[in-house]
Amino acid sequence: MIKAIVTDIEGTTSSISFVKEVLFPYAQTHIAEFVRQHQDEAQVKTLLQDVRDTVAAQLTLDQVIAQLLTWIDEDKKVTPLKALQGLIWEEGYHLGAFVGHIYPDVIDNLRAWKASGIDLYVYSSGSVHAQKLLFGHTGHGDLTPLFSGYFDTRIGAKQESVAYSQIAGQIGSSPTNILFLSDIKAELDAARSAGFQTLWLIREGLIDPSAEHRQVADFDQIGDLNG
Ligand SMILES: CSCCC(=O)C(=O)COP(=O)(O)O
Numbered sequence: 297m298i299k300a301i302v303t304d305i306e307g308t309t310s311s312i313s314f315v316k317e318v319l320f321p322y323a324q325t326h327i328a329e330f331v332r333q334h335q336d337e338a339q340v341k342t343l344l345q346d347v348r349d350t351v352a353a354q355l356t357l358d359q360v361i362a363q364l365l366t367w368i369d370e371d372k373k374v375t376p377l378k379a380l381q382g383l384i385w386e387e388g389y390h391l392g393a394f395v396g397h398i399y400p401d402v403i404d405n406l407r408a409w410k411a412s413g414i415d416l417y418v419y420s421s422g423s424v425h426a427q428k429l430l431f432g433h434t435g436h437g438d439l440t441p442l443f444s445g446y447f448d449t450r451i452g453a454k455q456e457s458v459a460y461s462q463i464a465g466q467i468g469s470s471p472t473n474i475l476f477l478s479d480i481k482a483e484l485d486a487a488r489s490a491g492f493q494t495l496w497l498i499r500e501g502l503i504d505p506s507a508e509h510r511q512v513a514d515f516d517q518i519g520d521l522n523g
C-alpha cells in the first residue's frame with residue numbers, strides 16, 4: 297500500500313534541459329553580482345561562511361565567487377551553492393525570466409494521487425526554497441498546494457540510504473509504504489536500501505523491462521498505485 301510518494305525534480309517531474317540550460321546558466325550569470333550586493337545580509341553571509349568552512353577559511357570574496365562558479369560548472373550538489381542558486385532564481389521567477397518546467401503528464405497524476413489520499417513530497421538537490429519556487433511558478437500555475445513537504449541536501453545526499461531513512465521518519469510512515477520516483481539509478485538504489493518502493497523515470501531512451509527498478513517513460517505509465 298502506497299501512503300506517500302517522494303519525487304525527484306530534474307529528469308523526473310521536470311526536464312534536464314530546463315535545469316541545465318535555463319536555471320544553471322541564470323545562476324552562473326548572476327551569482328557574482330548577487331553575492332557582492334547581498335554579502336552583508338544575514339542569510340547570504342552565513343552561506344558565504346559555509347563555503348569558506350567547506351573549502352578554506354581565508355578565501356577572499358573573489359575566491360568564494362570563483363569557487364561557486366566552479367561548482368556550478370561541475371554540477372556539484374554543495375548545500376551553500378544550492379541555497380544561493382535558489383535565492384538567485386527567486387529574482388528570475390519574479391522578473392519573469394522563466395517559469396518552472398513541469399512535464400504535462402506530471403500534473404494530472406499528482407492531482408489524482410493526492411485525491412486518492414496519497415501524500416506527496418519532493419526530494420531534490422535543489423534547495424527547498426528553489427523547489428517551492430519551481431512548483432509555485434509553473435506554466436500551469438501554482439502547484440505547491442499539492443505537496444505536504446520538501447526535502448533537500450540538508451537531510452542528506454540523495455545517493456545515501458540514510459537520507460531516505462530520515463525522510464521516512466519525518467513523513468511518519470514505514471519506508472515500505474513510500475514510493476520514490478527518480479531518473480537516477482544510484483538514488484533509487486539508496487532509497488530501496490532504506491526500504492522504499494521505487495520507480496525509474498526514463499524520459500528519453502529505451503525502457504529496459506529487466507532493469508533492477510521498474511522503468512516508466514512518464515507518470516501516465518505508472519497507473520493505479522493501490523488498485
Ligand atoms: C529545485 S530545481 C533545481 C534542481 C537542482 O538544482 C538540481 O541540482 C537538480 O537536482 P535533482 O535532485 O532534482 O536531480
Ligand SMILES: [Mg+2]
Nearest residue numbers: 304306307479
Ligand atoms: Mg533527477
